[in-house]
Amino acid sequence: MKLLRRSAAKERRVVATYGLAPGDWEKLFVAQGGKCWICRRYKAKAVDHDHSCCSGKTSCGRCVRGLLCGTCNGILGRWRDAVEVLLRAVEYLRDPPARRILGLPPLENGAL
Known part of the structure; x- marks a missing residue:
């Protein structure tokens, strides 16, 4: 139950922060094999977006590029x-x- 609540909270945060539709983060994560797109060594945790479109920490969703590890x-x-x-x-x-x-x-x- 606790895991489900945590997962739902993460989904709400990703939708609100990055403008992704529900389920989009999971689609990216699965398509990338759970790994950072650049180094392919570490777990993908960060949603990367084009800051020339949305300069802050939030995104409109159209400029999301993929999932990266924190280092990349x-x-x-x-x-x-x-x-x-x-x-x-x-x-x-x-x-x-x-x-x-x-x-x-x-x-x-x-x-x-």
């Missing part, structure tokens, strides 16, 4: 969803500038 949601928030910054981070990891600048050899374990 925080990373997107910290970089203000700046795709160009995130792409630069990927490039940095794939081709570290120190390798070129300092003429470092490839790593022994084949990484990078």
